[in-house]
Amino acid sequence: MHAEAIDKDKIPAHVAIIMDGNGRWAKSKGFMTRIKGHENGVEALRNATTACAELGVKYLTVYAFSTENWSRPKMEVNALMRLLVGALSNELDTLMKNNIRLQAIGELASLPNDCFRQLHDVIDVTKNNTHMTLTLALSYSSKTEIISAVKSIAKEVEAGTLSADAIDEKVFASHLYTKDMPDPDLLIRTSGEYRISNYLLWQIAYAELHFTNKLWPDFTKEDLYLAIVDYQHRERRFGKTGEQLKVN
Ligand code: IPE
Ligand code: IPE
Ligand code: MG
Numbered sequence: 001m002h003a004e005a006i007d008k009d010k011i012p013a014h015v016a017i018i019m020d021g022n023g024r025w026a027k028s029k030g031f032m033t034r035i036k037g038h039e040n041g042v043e044a045l046r047n048a049t050t051a052c053a054e055l056g057v058k059y060l061t062v063y064a065f066s067t068e069n070w071s072r073p074k075m076e077v078n079a080l081m082r083l084l085v086g087a088l089s090n091e092l093d094t095l096m097k098n099n100i101r102l103q104a105i106g107e108l109a110s111l112p113n114d115c116f117r118q119l120h121d122v123i124d125v126t127k128n129n130t131h132m133t134l135t136l137a138l139s140y141s142s143k144t145e146i147i148s149a150v151k152s153i154a155k156e157v158e159a160g161t162l163s164a165d166a167i168d169e170k171v172f173a174s175h176l177y178t179k180d181m182p183d184p185d186l187l188i189r190t191s192g193e194y195r196i197s198n199y200l201l202w203q204i205a206y207a208e209l210h211f212t213n214k215l216w217p218d219f220t221k222e223d224l225y226l227a228i229v230d231y232q233h234r235e236r237r238f239g240k241t242g243e244q245l246k247v248n
Contacts, residue, residue, distance in 0.1 A: 006229060011056045015186045016187045019219075020190050021193075024037070024215055053131055058133065061181070066141060067198070185231065187207045190215060
């Protein structure tokens with residue numbers, strides 16, 4: 001699939017990716033540890049990021065580490081955190097060159113201190129970049145995000161600054177980590193798994209879903225183009241009939 005096949009007038013504003021299959025990739029290549037898969041996943045992320053920026057995608061949000069991933073063997077968790085620190089400093093150039101702002105969502109306070117610091121450094125250095133926003137979901141759980149939104153709304157009601165009747169979708173969304181972003185238009189999951197794994201449950205209410213068997217380290221720019229062309233062939237009806245869409 002080439003970039004020319006893409007309709008430049010129908011680029012999704014927000015693409016979300018569940019980057020899955022690093023461990024299986026390492027195993028299939030005969031590596032002794034799953035870590036090699038994560039290492040090679042960094043390059044796939046760089047390719048997907050620059051491809052999205054070139055196409056004019058405004059938001060790319062990637063699932064890098066779930067809350068549930070903390071229960072993996074300590075060695076793997078440590079390696080992932082080390083890799084994150086390294087990638088953040090190595091990729092700063094790419095982010096600056098492409099005018100990309102970095103953000104992170106999740107329970108960031110659970111990250112090891114050096115990761116947390118490094119992450120905030122890169123967020124700070126890139127904060128005025130305007131071409132695209134890359135958001136890392138780190139120590140992320142959508143259910144936790146929703147509960148924390150509910151708690152902060154409840155506190156406002158308790159304090160008398162918000163009436164219960166005023167709670168609507170807009171108010172609720174404004175309490176999520178993703179409050180400053182539009183909802184994803186397209187969600188991609190690699191590695192042949194057909195599940196959401198606690199990712200952006202509220203936000204993907206009307207996202208188009210694209211699943212591919214490719215393992216994340218093998219995911220190329222062409223695979224991204226394929227996902228976008230697939231998305232462009234969908235009819236997004238938002239509850240209406242196909243006929244209604246043709247009239248408007
Ligand atoms: C995705 O790959 C990366 C993370 C979850 C951190 P996996 O590590 O889940 O790889 P598989 O799914 O076991 O192959
Ligand atoms: C989802 O992948 C989380 C990330 C990609 C970071 P997992 O590999 O953890 O998901 P499950 O456990 O297979 O659902
Ligand atoms: Mg996995």
